Amino acid sequence: MIEDKETIDEFLARHATDVEEAVRKAAAAEIMPRFRRLAAHEVDQKSGPHDLVTDADRRAEQYLTEALGALLPGSVVVGEEAVHANPASYEAIQGDTPVWIVDPVDGTRQFVHGDPGFCTLVALAQGGVLRASWTYAPAQDRLATAVRGQGAFLDGARLHAGVPETGRDLRIATSHPDYTTDEQKQALLGLWTDGVAPRACGSAGLEYLAVARGELDATAFSWEAAWDHAAGLLLVEEAGGAHLTLAGEPFRVTGHNTLPFTAARDAATARRVVELLSA
The missing domain is CATH 3.30.540.10 (Fructose-1,6-Bisphosphatase, subunit A, domain 1)
Incomplete structure (x- = not known):
């Protein structure tokens, strides 16, 4: 107690x-x-x-x-x-x-x-x-x-997230289209470009763990329910990673974030993903 x-x-x-x-x-x-x-x-x-x-x-x-x-x-x-x-x-x-x-x-x-x-x-x-x-x-x-x-x-x-290896596509787990607005779908389409290998996400918590372990380079999620993200965001941070919203700000567990947002193995990758989402 x-x-x-x-x-x-x-x-x-x-x-x-x-x-x-x-x-x-x-x-x-x-x-x-x-x-x-x-x-x-x-x-x-x-x-x-x-x-x-x-x-x-x-x-x-x-x-x-x-x-x-x-x-x-x-x-x-x-x-x-x-x-x-x-x-x-x-x-x-x-x-x-x-x-x-x-x-x-x-x-x-x-x-x-x-x-x-x-x-x-x-x-x-x-x-x-x-x-x-x-x-x-x-x-x-x-x-x-x-x-x-x-x-x-x-x-x-x-756990040490590390940085993505040079010379290969960024591996990114992203939102299922059923959970996105039309505007968010348009932003997420920015991931479908040369140098990126997006895929649909599974359990958000396990995707964050994969980022913290350096097995996945980043996530790109379009919803902000705290129970899906809180544990994983801290795990990624403490493994050396970073997270950013579409506004270029860290994700706030209290809400009112500009979506989509990313959690990534390092700050440079987080910025790169936000650039793709903003394109």
Whole structure:
């Protein structure tokens, strides 16, 4: 439990491993028992056929809401499924109260289809500043963590995004066209040019991890829901990468960003992607 006057830094020094344990337990209790075992009544659509939610999403989020709130009394949880039920709850990200940003199953479409490319995302923010993040791929049992100013790690090994190799196309994961406006589609078309190899993105959290590992050069996303991006953005930053919006500014987890935006292995690549999106 956080003590009176304990800072977020002190909390993380004492409880980062407890958060990791909570994430692992949520996946073990609520997600993995349903992986490749979902019944038809356990899958629903939200806004359309590409926007799915399952009992695993709902129950894992509830598990994490209770566990994270107990670890940090006075904090609030902004979870994807809770915000879907009550959109006003998203406004907590704007305040000074510590906020847990949770996506219980990032890559629900992959999860529903039995693909292991999904993850659980948790980030801790305060005053719009990301302080720590956890990216857990339970079907692969891989955990990436980041604490602001302390680096990014995958299964205990430090991550270095590095820079793209010269002489080859930039590898960029980008938004699915179903989630873009006409204006955003036009901007993203700038990626289809010589020297770039764009592809559709999968789980956003795992794409950010690929950037932090230097396996992917950049992302180019057209939506700003904090639960999809918060954990991965800090992971990329702490691995040495950078992120920029179409306005040439770092992405703000509090919203009102000029979209699309990119997260990249280094600042030069981020600027190059924004140039392509602006062309």
